Amino acid sequence: MIVEKRFADLSPLELYGLLRLRVDVFVVEQTCPYPELDGRDTEPGTVHVWISGEDGEVQSCIRVLENGEDRAIGRVATAVGARGRGLSAQLIARGLELCAGRTVDIGAQAYLEGWYARFGFERSGEDYLEDGIPHLPMRVVAPA
Template sequence: MLTITTKPFKALTTQELYDLLQLRSEVFVVEQDCVYQDLDGKDRKALHVLGYKDSELVAYTRLFNAGDYFEEASIGRVVVRQTERQHKYGYDIMKASIDAIKLNHNTSVIRISAQCYLIKFYNNLGFEEVGEEYLEDGIPHVNMVFNGLN
């Protein structure tokens, strides 16, 4: 079971920031073999959702208010440590992220830029594809929207 906490950037401890950057790098840069600029300057505006198993960060997302990233509120940098995926923590961290957007940003309309191989995962959470597939950092993506009615 995950212990999930949500914090604005300024409330993150140095250790939490290090852990979330390490997890993002471990998955998005090393595992997916994708060289990209993870430190994009947007973390300061985001709410950070941290999922801990015992004292280890194993799942993470960052959340944006409408207009800060997309026109709608959004969830990004969705990540679960590879060795922990069999526990379905992706669902736990995403459900907590959807709830945090409803609570903190007073909306339930959420847009994400999803890696295409995860479409069914996001469909299971109530997201639907909108628009055409596109490449982002060499990886096929598609925009998906959660309308809050699901």
Template sequence: MPLSDSMTAKWLAFDAFSLSELYALLKLRQDVFILEQESFYADIDGKDPDALHYMITDRAASGLLGAIRLFVEAGENTARIGRVVIAPEARGTGLGRSLMQAGIDKAQELAPGCGIHVSAQAYLEKFYGSLGFRTVSEVYIEDGIPHIDMIRP
């Protein structure tokens, strides 16, 4: 998804968030993961301060369109992308691919050659596969939703 003139994309460490950016991120994750998907779990899990966050916003639309969080363990040569969230109005636009590619690129920048892990909702296996991830687990239930573990070597 090419960014329009009204859109911005940026990486943020947790302590660089403004209060309004943090509120928008937590609200979008709540609206999608907890309310829309009816998965009642502790989204605020204490891990956000340790992650880098990539956010795409649109001033002309509803604000935050999508986000991911990235954990990189350079010493272990691994990374993990999670909390991939897209606002309903931005789905089907290629935003998910843009978010994931940004995460892959950032992980490779911070830990060249690292393996990248995702715990993917099972119905998205083909999408993640198209980005070079391969399935490494059977389907399992996490927070009431079928998931699979995938790695991009």
């Protein structure tokens, strides 16, 4: 089941689960010591979207951000043991529904360009390095 909540509506346990998964994937697994807590989680327009396992552990998550009239999807993460089950695909599809009719940007890890393209995202700029990992900007107009 997909859960969607704004920061003010998250329970402490839900917030902990989301942040733990993101730190496990982005900081520990990808060995990128960076400020995971960037201040965007608490913005009133940010929507946290996730799927939990039967044990209540967050298995996969994204966040949808407001950028003026545009939107962004980021912090796409799936637990190692939950990969290959299509959880992130479900969340990206739901994130695009939440952004209906808006331009949506992502900063994709370069190796995932083809994966994001299946949702209609197209390259929107030059490659760049973020925390030593090749990335590229991508953009799509979410279907209305």
